[in-house]
Amino acid sequence: MELHAELEAQIDRWRGYVQRRQAISAADIDELEDHLREQIADRQATGLDDEEAFLVAIKRLGNLDAVSREFAREHSERLWKQLALVPEGSDDGGAPPWRELAVVLALAVGAGLAVKAGVAWMDGGAGLARNLGLLVFPFLASYFVWKRRLTVQVAAALLVPFAALAVVLNIYPFAPGGSTEILAVLHAPVVLWLLAGVAYVGGRWRSDGRRMDFARFTGELAIYYTLLALGGAVLIGLTFAVLQIVGADPEPLLAEWILPFAIPGALVVAAWLVEAKQNVVENIAPVLTRVFTPLTIAMLLAILAVLAAAGGLVDIDRNLLILMDAILVLVLCLLLYSISARDSLAPPGLSDALQLALVVTALAVDAVMLTAMLTRIAEFGFSPNKIAALGLNLLLLVHLVRAGWLTVGFLRGQRRFTALERWQTQYLPVYGAWAAIVVVVFPPVFSFA
Known part of the structure; x- marks a missing residue:
């Protein structure tokens, strides 16, 4: 259904509030939003305008979850309290924390194994550089697919461009060390990251609020990944200092096992930390x-x-x-x-x-x-x-x-500030399109040099 821009902005603000408070899981937020939109559509069908339909829908949604009650208290001056305030209810229990941790660790180890296999198969060099993102992306995307409970259609929509990118990067006859190969190595991760964004937002890429959620996630991921890298570097440094004192050579262990597992695995763990500790x-x-x-x-x-x-x-x-x-x-x-x-x-x-x-x-x-x-x-x-x-x-x-x-x-x-937010998120796909052009179009145009 088509909704007006201001109504979409209100829904995005509601979703952002719920997501920041971490009252319920991301999958439950998606389900709640579906209920909200259905209620809005029903109210609009009776002749209510956008604002009235939204407020009445929030009231009905408040009976489903205590999140609306919290939101109502925060925005009482906008009639949230009188329309959405409901008695406290019992929270539904989510999946056991150990189950998600087990999934994350399995995917992190899988990413490490994929990179380790890639290093052995491609023997490093440009081939590994072109395929490094392709080796890690499936495991990060799989976490979002599992976390967001994505449909088969959305998963297929991710698989097709991923496969196309993998084919291009591996069948193009790049000149060794040529400019187009270096450009492809630099721009392919941009395409993959935007595909990861589609998985993160649950396939709802047209929503400005969801795209802003992904921008926020990217910043927070950088923070957590940096913290993990710094902490890991300290631990590795202390361990290696002890090994060197006793006469052991730790460098082969670092190059052949620790780095191939730690670098990609930390990315998956950092994504989980962002979700768990927003x-x-x-x-x-x-x-x-x-x-x-x-x-x-x-x-x-x-x-x-x-x-x-x-x-x-x-x-x-x-x-x-x-x-x-x-x-x-x-x-x-x-x-x-x-x-x-x-x-x-x-x-x-x-x-x-x-x-x-x-x-x-x-x-x-x-x-x-x-x-x-x-x-x-x-x-x-x-x-x-x-x-x-x-x-x-x-x-x-x-x-x-x-x-x-x-x-x-x-x-x-x-x-309003929402106009600035919308511009930022609506422009993001342009960078992905340009990165795809550089990877796919530039090599044949410049003779793969």
């Missing part, structure tokens, strides 16, 4: 964004000053341009995470002004990078690397310009 991460997410946003602004201003003092843009080193693209991507990730961690109902504040400053400085850096790239193309001609970098910078330019414009409107009270 309320913990959400307490530190706003703090992280408030700390790193001004620091990132200072870094970008310093970079602009250095570039301004560097002189001619043609002489800028190619590696510097690549590094700057990586920095801009990280800035975009910080922007997305900042938006996902913010309460969409809160009024404009200092953090929003800092976010606008971040966008403006990133736009200035992106403009310098685009100018340098166009100058180099005019001087030295086209190449796969230059076109890929130029395309990415143009996508970033459009993304940041629109984000800045919407942020200005929000700060001036002319737009």
Whole structure:
């Protein structure tokens, strides 16, 4: 059924509240939302408008779960209390915690075994680099398939593009060490990650709220994965120090067994931790964004000053341009995470002004990078690397310009914050489409060089 944009925004806010409070499992949230939409459709059929249908549906849904009661108390000024407040009910018991842990550990070990087999079969090198994401993705996606109880249709929708990507990466006659092979290695994980996003949102990729959930999940996953990596590095370092003291050589063990299992396995475990401990991460997410946003602004201003003092843009080193693209991507990730961690109902504040400053400085850096790239193309001609970098910078330019414009409107009270959220999530598939073009189209166009 077709719902108006404001009604969809209300449903997304309701879902976001429920998910953040961790009152029920993700699968139960999906079932609750289905009930909510059915109730809305029934009320609309009787002639109620969107707002009335939504409020009455929330009241009926409140009789199904105590989540609506909590939401009603939080938003009593918007008539939630009188329409949704219901007596306390008993919580339904979910799956035993040990069962999910067993599934996660099995998938983590499976990812490690797949990578270990890939290392042995492909003997490292470019072949392993092209297929590393393909080896890990099935296990991460399988966790979401199990967690979200995805239908066969959604699982098939994930399998088809995954298989197509695997075929392309392994049948294309890439020149050894060529530019198109390196570009394919760098862009294939982007395609795979967006496919993982489809699994994470339960196949409901058209929902702005679900896509923002995935953006938030990605940021939290990076936090947990980093913490796991740091903790693991400390443990490995202490263990190896003891082994070296007694005369043992731990390096073969590290290279042949620990790293092939730890790196992919930690990704699956980190995804499980995000699902299990969302309320913990959400307490530190706003703090992280408030700390790193001004620091990132200072870094970008310093970079602009250095570039301004560097002189001619043609002489800028190619590696510097690549590094700057990586920095801009990280800035975009910080922007997305900042938006996902913010309460969409809160009024404009200092953090929003800092976010606008971040966008403006990133736009200035992106403009310098685009100018340098166009100058180099005019001087030295086209190449796969230059076109890929130029395309990415143009996508970033459009993304940041629109984000800045919407942020200005929000700060001036002319737009709601949900408009900025929708723009971020609606633009995400564009990056996946561009990554797919680089992987699939660039190699034959540039003769696989």
